[in-house]
Amino acid sequence: MTLKNEPLLASVDAAIQAYCTAEHHFAFNPAAPVVRLHEPSFGAEEIQAVVRCMLSTRVTMAEQVKKFEGEFAQSMRASHGVMVNSGSSANLLAIAALTNPVTPDRLQPGDEVIVPALSWSTTIWPLIQCNLVPVFVDIDPLTLNLDPVAVEQAIGPKTRAVMIVPVYGNPCDMTAITDICRRRNLILIEDCCEALGTTYEGQPVGTFGHIGTFSFYYSHHISTMEGGICLTNNLGLAETMRILRAHGWVREVQNPQPYYDQNPDIDPRFLFVNLGYNLRPMELQGAMGSVQLPKLAQFVQDRRQTATNLRVGLEPYADRLLFQQETPKGRHSWFGFPLTLRDAATFSVRELRAFLTSVHIESRPVICGNVALQPAVKLYPHRIAGTLQHATHVMERGLAIPSHHLMDAAACDYVLHHMQSFMDGHR
Numbered sequence: 001m002t003l004k005n006e007p008l009l010a011s012v013d014a015a016i017q018a019y020c021t022a023e024h025h026f027a028f029n030p031a032a033p034v035v036r037l038h039e040p041s042f043g044a045e046e047i048q049a050v051v052r053c054m055l056s057t058r059v060t061m062a063e064q065v066k067k068f069e070g071e072f073a074q075s076m077r078a079s080h081g082v083m084v085n086s087g088s089s090a091n092l093l094a095i096a097a098l099t100n101p102v103t104p105d106r107l108q109p110g111d112e113v114i115v116p117a118l119s120w121s122t123t124i125w126p127l128i129q130c131n132l133v134p135v136f137v138d139i140d141p142l143t144l145n146l147d148p149v150a151v152e153q154a155i156g157p158k159t160r161a162v163m164i165v166p167v168y169g170n171p172c173d174m175t176a177i178t179d180i181c182r183r184r185n186l187i188l189i190e191d192c193c194e195a196l197g198t199t200y201e202g203q204p205v206g207t208f209g210h211i212g213t214f215s216f217y218y219s220h221h222i223s224t225m226e227g228g229i230c231l232t233n234n235l236g237l238a239e240t241m242r243i244l245r246a247h248g249w250v251r252e253v254q255n256p257q258p259y260y261d262q263n264p265d266i267d268p269r270f271l272f273v274n275l276g277y278n279l280r281p282m283e284l285q286g287a288m289g290s291v292q293l294p295k296l297a298q299f300v301q302d303r304r305q306t307a308t309n310l311r312v313g314l315e316p317y318a319d320r321l322l323f324q325q326e327t328p329k330g331r332h333s334w335f336g337f338p339l340t341l342r343d344a345a346t347f348s349v350r351e352l353r354a355f356l357t358s359v360h361i362e363s364r365p366v367i368c369g370n371v372a373l374q375p376a377v378k379l380y381p382h383r384i385a386g387t388l389q390h391a392t393h394v395m396e397r398g399l400a401i402p403s404h405h406l407m408d409a410a411a412c413d414y415v416l417h418h419m420q421s422f423m424d425g426h427r
Helices: 006-023 044-056 063-075 087-098 121-129 148-154 174-184 235-245 257-262 283-317 349-358 375-379 389-397 409-424
Strands: 080-084 112-116 133-137 159-164 187-191 211-215 228-232 321-323 337-341 398-401
Touching (some): 006 044, 044 283, 080 087, 080 283, 087 121, 087 187, 087 211, 087 228, 087 235, 112 121, 121 133, 174 187, 228 235, 283 321, 349 398
Parallel strands (some): 112 133, 187 211
Antiparallel strands (some): 080 228, 211 228, 337 398
16 A cells, blocks of 8 residues: 655654553563463554554455465465455355355255364354254364364265364364365365464465365454455365355456456446355455564464473373373464363362462363354254264363463463462362
8 A cells, every 4th residue: 555644654653653662561470460361462563554554544355455365375375365354254255165056066055064073153153054064073182173083983975074173273183184085075174263373294274175264363373353264275266255255246356357258238346146245354454464474483483382381380280181282293383272171180170260260360161162062053953973072071171271472481380380279279
């Protein structure tokens, strides 16, 4: 974007920097200790980029969004990125494209899609909204990801796809999953909204299947306030998602001319060739993403160091706590630090969470636990494969504690000190 009056813009930038320096103090403060699940990943540079968009008065999806889409896809070694207004919308757009009549060998109403029971509501709702049937399978209690053996056993005559969720940034066993999908001719969808910066054998997650989705929500690895993106190496799927994203028109497709030629009597600015939503992001989000993206690698490294510190410090309590194990051949990005209470624990998750709250350490359930137990799921067709005992165990006896980019050694020591205090009182 081109703005005039650079001296005045420089003074605006300086004022933003001065305000952030004076008022934004999100790092751990031992004098007033609070350890939150997440802290802002953005600062003056991102705010300056957003303000410049506002000053330009160009705020709806345009060049900044397109620029970020290209940067993100290139960083992930994918061919196409289609940005949307949230990670949940990314899931909706992905499933809508895979079920659309223009998609070859599309998913049809009534087709089954295998999903992990330990997942999030907006992994499931797009399947139901597009008249597909989720099939819930259990997880590996060590990695917390869907169990490939359970996937194979759940496949039935109506199974057409697998939708994976790398839990808290821990990659799934992609060797096994891609092998199953290849042998069984299944579509692979990757919900990587918690897993930005995660790799398997050096390859970014979200690039193994037909479509991968990511979230840029405030609390995630990088943020565009709200926001998400779909990645694909299939031009046809990318073009369909661009059409579905905004009303069903053809304004954002790479080559709209064939549509113009087929419909010469319709104003090309308002040419609708498919159904559509309004899932567009704002220019502000694209501009913010372009500033955030180069910081991702350091954010992930910081999260990994925090997770290492917590894992080492909590090792004396391994008889009572089960830790999430990094998938072999994978690189975990640690959206949070999940724990599951072993049978030997003499305390409940509720007791531990209440104690942590009392000492200003935030915690939460692991995703939403076994989503198949949520009351809303019972309203819609679905299938449960197996007992889902491990996902239920995580729901009943699991929690996640912070593991973010601003947790330094002092913050980890504070968490570990209070965990030791609690454990010593519950021998």
